[in-house]
Amino acid sequence: MSALSPAKKKQASMEDFLGSPRSAGKAGGKPAGPPPPPPFEEVKGRWVVKDFVADRRTREVRPFRGQVTRHFKSDASYEVIYEDGDREDLDWADLWPLLQRAKAEGVSGPSQAATQPAKRRGRPAKQQQPEQQRQQAAQQPPRQQQQEQGRAAAAAVAAQAAGPSSPAGKGAKRKQEAGAGKGATAAAAAAAGAGKDVGAAEAKQKKPRAPREPSEPVLELPLPEKDQEYSYAKGKEPWRSLPQFCYPVHEELDSSAAAVARIRAAQKIFNKHLIQAEVDEDERVSQRIAELQAMGRKGAQEKRPSKRPDRVAESRTKAEGSNISGKHVVGYLPGWPVGSRAYCRAELGCINFHRPPVAGIDFVAAEKSGKGVPSFATSVMVSGWYQDDKDDAETIWYTGEGGNDLLHSRQQVADQELKRGNKALQGNITLGLPVRVTRKQKSSAYPYGACYIFDGLYDVIRWRLHKGKNGKNVFQFQLRRRPGQGELVSQRVEWGAISAPRKLVPNNRQGVVDLDISRGQEARPIPAIDDTWLTCGDNHEPQGCVPPCTALEDIVDEKALVGKTMRGVNQERIEELRAAGYKPSVQYVTAYEYKDKVADMARSFKAAELPAQFRASPHEYLKTLNHGKLPYTANGQLFSVRPVVYECCPYWQCPDGDACPYRLTQRPSKYRVEVFQTGRCGWGVRTLDTIPQFAFVMLYMGEVYKREEHEHLVSTVEEQDTEYTMDMWPRPDINWDGSDRTPEEAAVQTQPEFVCCGLRKRNVAAFVNHSCQPNLFVQPVLTSHHDERCCGIALFSMENIAPLTELTLDYGPAYLADWPGGCKCSAVNCVSKQPAAGEAAAAAAAGGEQAEAAGGGSIDKGSGEEEEEEEEEEGEEENGSDDE
Numbered sequence: 001m002s003a004l005s006p007a008k009k010k011q012a013s014m015e016d017f018l019g020s021p022r023s024a025g026k027a028g029g030k031p032a033g034p035p036p037p038p039p040f041e042e043v044k045g046r047w048v049v050k051d052f053v054a055d056r057r058t059r060e061v062r063p064f065r066g067q068v069t070r071h072f073k074s075d076a077s078y079e080v081i082y083e084d085g086d087r088e089d090l091d092w093a094d095l096w097p098l099l100q101r102a103k104a105e106g107v108s109g110p111s112q113a114a115t116q117p118a119k120r121r122g123r124p125a126k127q128q129q130p131e132q133q134r135q136q137a138a139q140q141p142p143r144q145q146q147q148e149q150g151r152a153a154a155a156a157v158a159a160q161a162a163g164p165s166s167p168a169g170k171g172a173k174r175k176q177e178a179g180a181g182k183g184a185t186a187a188a189a190a191a192a193g194a195g196k197d198v199g200a201a202e203a204k205q206k207k208p209r210a211p212r213e214p215s216e217p218v219l220e221l222p223l224p225e226k227d228q229e230y231s232y233a234k235g236k237e238p239w240r241s242l243p244q245f246c247y248p249v250h251e252e253l254d255s256s257a258a259a260v261a262r263i264r265a266a267q268k269i270f271n272k273h274l275i276q277a278e279v280d281e282d283e284r285v286s287q288r289i290a291e292l293q294a295m296g297r298k299g300a301q302e303k304r305p306s307k308r309p310d311r312v313a314e315s316r317t318k319a320e321g322s323n324i325s326g327k328h329v330v331g332y333l334p335g336w337p338v339g340s341r342a343y344c345r346a347e348l349g350c351i352n353f354h355r356p357p358v359a360g361i362d363f364v365a366a367e368k369s370g371k372g373v374p375s376f377a378t379s380v381m382v383s384g385w386y387q388d389d390k391d392d393a394e395t396i397w398y399t400g401e402g403g404n405d406l407l408h409s410r411q412q413v414a415d416q417e418l419k420r421g422n423k424a425l426q427g428n429i430t431l432g433l434p435v436r437v438t439r440k441q442k443s444s445a446y447p448y449g450a451c452y453i454f455d456g457l458y459d460v461i462r463w464r465l466h467k468g469k470n471g472k473n474v475f476q477f478q479l480r481r482r483p484g485q486g487e488l489v490s491q492r493v494e495w496g497a498i499s500a501p502r503k504l505v506p507n508n509r510q511g512v513v514d515l516d517i518s519r520g521q522e523a524r525p526i527p528a529i530d531d532t533w534l535t536c537g538d539n540h541e542p543q544g545c546v547p548p549c550t551a552l553e554d555i556v557d558e559k560a561l562v563g564k565t566m567r568g569v570n571q572e573r574i575e576e577l578r579a580a581g582y583k584p585s586v587q588y589v590t591a592y593e594y595k596d597k598v599a600d601m602a603r604s605f606k607a608a609e610l611p612a613q614f615r616a617s618p619h620e621y622l623k624t625l626n627h628g629k630l631p632y633t634a635n636g637q638l639f640s641v642r643p644v645v646y647e648c649c650p651y652w653q654c655p656d657g658d659a660c661p662y663r664l665t666q667r668p669s670k671y672r673v674e675v676f677q678t679g680r681c682g683w684g685v686r687t688l689d690t691i692p693q694f695a696f697v698m699l700y701m702g703e704v705y706k707r708e709e710h711e712h713l714v715s716t717v718e719e720q721d722t723e724y725t726m727d728m729w730p731r732p733d734i735n736w737d738g739s740d741r742t743p744e745e746a747a748v749q750t751q752p753e754f755v756c757c758g759l760r761k762r763n764v765a766a767f768v769n770h771s772c773q774p775n776l777f778v779q780p781v782l783t784s785h786h787d788e789r790c791c792g793i794a795l796f797s798m799e800n801i802a803p804l805t806e807l808t809l810d811y812g813p814a815y816l817a818d819w820p821g822g823c824k825c826s827a828v829n830c831v832s833k834q835p836a837a838g839e840a841a842a843a844a845a846a847g848g849e850q851a852e853a854a855g856g857g858s859i860d861k862g863s864g865e866e867e868e869e870e871e872e873e874e875g876e877e878e879n880g881s882d883d884e
């Protein structure tokens with residue numbers, strides 16, 4: 001097993017040899033200039049490159065012990081035949097580093113074979129004489145025949161394992177016979193073929209391949225006994241002693257910054273495509289309805305949007321190479337800790353976590369798992385659809401795949417067979433390999449109706465053939481969660497629903513210091529919670545800063561309220577905080593006040609005017625203002641960050657009125673938040689709801705000043721603190737297409753004219769802390785006037801955010817420089833955790849290696865070709881999946 005990720009290693013070694021990046025060769029298809037004669041070594045009359053070559057099918061780097069047999073001039077590719085009989089055409093770009101290495105080692109001399117012209121790729125290694133072919137056919141069973149025999153052998157063992165009286169045993173036995181029969185037929189056909197015109201047979205065979213190893217494994221390990229528990233001591237699992245096993249097993253989570261960033265980047269791009277795909281689908285449907293109506297048909301009733309924009313998003317993500325590609329990952333997916341969530345199956349496919357779009361079991365087929373290694377599963381989805389599943393959280397009786405009428409009754413309507421995923425899960429028992437378990441939670445409150453939560457690694461410890469509730473035979477696998485993986489997140493999944501459970505409603509919780517810091521001024525109360533003392537006990541030092549906008553004195557004075565509406569308020573705690581020196585709060589600004597203030601400042605601006613030609617269709621005008629695109633989807637999501645968003649103006653008499661989807665930030669946000677003690681950076685803000693990517697979360701509010709006035713203000717106040725100030729101008733760092741501006745382009749924008757200051761008056765947004773891996777971003781918006789000098793400041797979500805996650809922004813380097821203790825965010829890539837420049841270079845090199853070793857695949861924009869190949873293979877695996 002290689003410690004390095006094969007694909008990466010290949011790339012690294014090529015760069016070493018070529019002295020120029022691989023991409024240079026790729027850009028033009030091949031390295032410039034005519035290929036020099038290959039300096040192969042002559043061995044027994046054949047030319048051999050005695051070096052390493054990457055096998056693009058398995059993506060492994062392995063010693064090249066084969067022969068270069070042919071040179072295809074048309075595309076300068078080379079046919080190589082490995083020692084084990086595998087055949088491959090290598091591009092010149094792939095062969096070039098090998099030649100360089102060979103040359104360096106003093107091997108020289110042109111290959112006669114390699115200079116022979118050939119008409120097209122994919123020919124057999126050597127033109128065999130008919131007689132030779134006949135002999136070979138008689139001696140060596142053809143591939144199909146081998147497969148049949150292999151299947152028959154596996155079925156025989158399965159039959160043995162299942163017991164002769166069991167239906168699976170019978171089925172397997174039948175299969176064995178059939179397989180043997182087919183095998184015999186194939187052998188007979190081969191023998192018969194020997195006597196026929198071989199030339200004709202050759203002509204028929206479109207793409208003859210060099211003989212390969214049988215695709216079914218030669219089973220070296222006994223199949224697991226039915227109903228017997230298998231557990232292996234750590235370090236003694238059978239897979240470790242199988243030299244053929246060629247997958248790295250991630251038994252520890254790689255939570256390095258690079259790994260986390262790689263996953264997040266892929267997820268974000270997928271979600272961006274998802275939003276666009278939904279809009280495209282809606283548009284397509286409206287157009288179709290219009291067409292149908294024009295034809296006199298009731299289009300509206302006939303056409304519904306497809307429910308699979310997620311699949312579109314997945315293919316778009318893959319098409320642009322932004323997904324995580326590579327081999328199956330066994331064990332933890334690097335950068336995806338227990339408790340991680342996705343809101344679409346396709347999202348899990350894009351990060352190489354669980355690939356099949358439908359099937360509940362993701363597995364490595366026997367052909368790919370290494371010679372002699374049975375197929376095995378990497379990930380299973382517990383969706384609650386199989387009526388025979390029994391989920392006790394830490395242990396699960398997981399029903400295998402097949403025989404379920406998943407699309408209609410969801411009943412088990414047929415017996416299951418020992419094949420595909422079912423066989424693979426048996427392989428896990430044999431090999432002692434864990435599977436990733438993901439539970440699906442359904443709720444209309446989730447952005448796309450469901451949430452997939454990774455609950456950790458489970459060992460497959462037992463299998464049985466079970467008569468299910470419907471009287472059908474089902475394979476069942478007992479999964480046991482590995483210890484030490486923390487809390488089982490999906491048990492707390494009630495938090496994932498949009499309405500928080502009772503225990504999260506403030507007056508049922510401990511640690512509440514204020515029920516509503518906005519004093520009823522917001523559409524939803526904003527509680528303040530200090531529950532650090534629950535976990536830290538006496539060691540917790542109360543923070544010396546002002547609690548969030550809270551008039552603590554009000555609470556204490558408003559004794560009439562305590563015990564009534566404020567039943568849950570921890571009175572003792574409030575006294576304690578007061579004793580610890582909390583100061584009275586600042587004033588809270590409401591959206592209403594804020595808008596008034598902005599309107600005051602904007603009095604000199606003209607209210608947004610709707611040109612006469614757009615009176616009937618204000619949204620067409622909005623499109624032009626927003627550079628040809630409406631600002632939000634019908635679901636209230638931004639397409640991507642923009643310099644500024646023009647919203648539909650409240651004075652425009654828009655036909656949609658207050659419900660207009662393009663007046664998003666003019667209404668209260670849909671998501672509930674609370675202020676809480678972070679224990680690291682004072683108070684912070686967290687969400688109680690699932691927030692989808694690019695959703696409006698809150699406005700940043702405060703007093704609006706002209707910049708010079710504000711400078712004067714901060715110079716006069718005691719606390720010279722600029723941390724609550726936001727510039728009210730369009731984002732200087734973003735282009736209209738969402739791409740980043742270069743620093744030079746950004747510098748063109750001079751100084752902001754207006755700022756929003758939360759020093760004396762603020763809303764909850766002022767408690768949003770900084771993070772080096774933020775989940776919110778600032779989106780300037782224009783609503784009642786269209787003067788870009790004084791934009792409103794809206795905060796939008798950068799990604800899907802799970803309930804109880806802290807909401808954070810990137811304050812920018814200027815702020816970070818001033819903090820005495822440095823940044824205390826917990827992000828894996830936090831600037832405070834970054835090593836000094838010299839160390840950074842070394843760490844980067846090591847990080848690269850780590851990422852390779854992680855084997856979690858790579859976001860590789862240049863890997864389309866390899867990915868395609870992988871996809872094809874996946875396609876083969878998934879065909880016929882009827883699961884979930």
Ligand SMILES: C[S@@+](CC[C@H](N)C(=O)[O-])C[C@H]1O[C@@H](n2cnc3c(N)ncnc32)[C@H](O)[C@@H]1O
Nearest residue numbers: 545681682683723766767768769770823824825
């Ligand atoms: C806008 S306030 C955020 C609310 C603040 N935590 C509080 O308790 O009032 C910004 C201040 O919070 C603190 N802060 C925010 N993020 C931080 C971080 N990542 N590391 C250290 N301090 C942080 C700094 O003191 C900063 O000046």
